[in-house]
Amino acid sequence: MSLESFIREMYLPFVMQNKKSWHMDERYAMHHIIPHIGDIKLSQIDTNTLYEWRSQLLEKGLSSSTCYRLFWLAKYILNCAVRWKVLADDEAFRDAQCPREQPRRPEMLTEREAESLLALLERHADNVSARAIHLLFLTGASKSEILYARWKDVNLRQHLLFTKIPGGRKRGIPLSGEAVSLIRTFPRRDDVPWLFFHLGSGKRVVSLFSFWNKLRKELGRPTLRLNDLRHVFVRSLMQKGANYNDVCSLLGHYSAEVFHLQSQMQVEQISSLYGGSCESLSFH
Secondary structure, three states, X not given: OEHHHHHHHHHHHHHHHHOOOHHHHHHHHHHHHHHHHOOOEHHHOOHHHHHHHHHHHHHHOOOHHHHHHHHXXXXXXXXXXXXXXXXXXXXXXXXXXXXXXXXXXXXXXXXXXXXXXXXXXXXXXXXXXXXXXXXXXXXOOOHHHHHOOEHHHEEOOOOEEEEEOOOOOEEXXXXXXXXXXXXXXXXXXXXXXXOOEOOXXXXXXXXXXXXXXXXXXXXXXXXXXXXXXXXXXXXXXXHOXXXXXXXXXXXXXXOHHHHHHHHHHHHHHHHHHHOOOOXXXXXX
């Protein structure tokens, strides 16, 4: 049995009944596992197969944290095959490891690059992915929050977008005047609840990677990640004097480690501008 057959015929039916976040497993499997190693027989998958696959994902532009989640999902799927007696044992891939890497330094945009990005997004305003990325840039929201946003949760008068993502977490995202103006341009359909949907099918948009990969190459920043737009937004808040608690209040949550990296980068930037040490500067 191939890995693809096992995933479609046994694994997905199982998680659909037993895992609340099975949609994530399905999306990861369909977009990142099956296209690369789905045609390989289960008995032929070993440690080298998994390592080569992870390298392909990194070369494709996926972040190390995403590759980490995909790697361990693949191992979990293979272990299910062992548990359900489809595979005799896990000897071939038992030693495969994917250690979690240290937090990656956020990539920033210069003022000119930010302007170029906005110009590109406006040029592709008819593309639903471009509209979603534009709103990400203006709000600092997470990708899941934006892609799960529904029209009934939009309150343009109060400048708030309420979102609820898998797991039940719900919060209000503050909307700037620019974000409100952008949302007013979005197409709507009475039978579709989502802000971001495919016009033909009415189905919710679940991935922005393909368009983003094209966009960042056109921008000349091929390693820039969508999540870096969130960091760019946080940097703008820090430059206005926001501290960690302020950032968490506005964004719902934010990694303390990444905030520290941002603070360190800001100190380094100021230090380079003035040609000296800024050891006395601190961000709390």
